[in-house]
Amino acid sequence: MKKSMMSILMLVILLVFTGCSSSSSTGANEDDTLTVAWLPNESGEDLGEARDEIGKILEDATGKKVEHKTTTDYNIAIEAIANGNADLAFLGAQGYIEANNKNDSVQPLVVPSGESGTLDDAVYNSWLAVQNADDYKMNGEYKIDGIQGKKFSFVSNSSTSGFKVPSTGIVDYFSQQDKFKELKAEDLLEGGKDKFFSEVLYGGSHQGSAVNLLTGKAEVAAFCDTCVNNYVELADGEENKAGAVYKVRKDAAEPFNTVVGKTFSLISVTPVLNAPFVVNTELVSEETREKILETLMSDEIANNEKVFVPEDSKLSGLFKRVSGKERLVEVEDDWFNPIRELSK
Numbered sequence: 001m002k003k004s005m006m007s008i009l010m011l012v013i014l015l016v017f018t019g020c021s022s023s024s025s026t027g028a029n030e031d032d033t034l035t036v037a038w039l040p041n042e043s044g045e046d047l048g049e050a051r052d053e054i055g056k057i058l059e060d061a062t063g064k065k066v067e068h069k070t071t072t073d074y075n076i077a078i079e080a081i082a083n084g085n086a087d088l089a090f091l092g093a094q095g096y097i098e099a100n101n102k103n104d105s106v107q108p109l110v111v112p113s114g115e116s117g118t119l120d121d122a123v124y125n126s127w128l129a130v131q132n133a134d135d136y137k138m139n140g141e142y143k144i145d146g147i148q149g150k151k152f153s154f155v156s157n158s159s160t161s162g163f164k165v166p167s168t169g170i171v172d173y174f175s176q177q178d179k180f181k182e183l184k185a186e187d188l189l190e191g192g193k194d195k196f197f198s199e200v201l202y203g204g205s206h207q208g209s210a211v212n213l214l215t216g217k218a219e220v221a222a223f224c225d226t227c228v229n230n231y232v233e234l235a236d237g238e239e240n241k242a243g244a245v246y247k248v249r250k251d252a253a254e255p256f257n258t259v260v261g262k263t264f265s266l267i268s269v270t271p272v273l274n275a276p277f278v279v280n281t282e283l284v285s286e287e288t289r290e291k292i293l294e295t296l297m298s299d300e301i302a303n304n305e306k307v308f309v310p311e312d313s314k315l316s317g318l319f320k321r322v323s324g325k326e327r328l329v330e331v332e333d334d335w336f337n338p339i340r341e342l343s344k
Helices: 002-025 045-062 074-083 093-102 160-174 206-214 286-296 333-341
Strands: 033-038 065-069 088-090 106-112 123-130 151-154 199-202 220-224 232-236 245-248 263-273 277-280 308-310 319-321 328-330
Touching (some): 033 045, 045 065, 045 286, 074 088, 074 277, 093 160, 093 277, 093 333, 106 333, 123 160, 123 206, 151 206, 160 220, 199 206, 206 220, 220 263, 263 333, 277 286
Parallel strands (some): 033 065, 033 088
Antiparallel strands (some): 123 220, 123 263, 232 245
């Protein structure tokens, strides 16, 4: 009798836990609204039209109302998707990994492809920029040796290309020297007299980090190409190559409107995995996720000039269209493992 009662009790427990697991993976908490969280880089007014366009298309596809949650801090967007205050989010690779670590129900959907239209070249670039690259030229090559002791601007310590990738690169480079053989990424978080950098600033966004450099608050800054493409143009050199000089456009929107005409140059360029749209599967059912995925990967999105902006367009879209093959493509969690490896 005791064994029988125990078996029944175990079966009930199993059914309860199975039910909980099933409901969390099938979006049992789904409602009639899809809230999309955006990082500070994509939260500006200049990208409002692109955000709204994606929202309208998702509304048509799902029958749900789409609300946009713009942010001024990386952690707000990451916490929103992890804690269930947002259904979808557009995050960097590092931001996605942090959200997934907090809640494994946060999963990637798509990333923008490369010019091939596939994942093969789905990368953008992390820049280390300075006022004058010639000051960092040694024996005909651009080197980062001179950044030590400078005033440095990162984006956020949750940024992939604005912290994780550049800090790893700096540590890898300098730790080969006896003086810095114990250097760690954590040592770059703060500046000071006995620190690697004399001062460390955080722009809060890639745009903010670039402006820190252009206004002289920082002597070296980390930020990415895609987040400043709408505000700057190549003035000299080769695109995405050390030594290239970029100038702020005459019609640049905030926050670059106060530094129009100013220039910066690159001393280091590192490819980075593209940023994903992610979903909280506790809040969005599999049926709705399929509709969202199909829509994001559709020609309607790929051919929408407010989302994928042609090179000669003056619109401030989310992504550039160079080859005409660029689009959003499906991605799995393990695609981001190279970024995870940077933290080991």
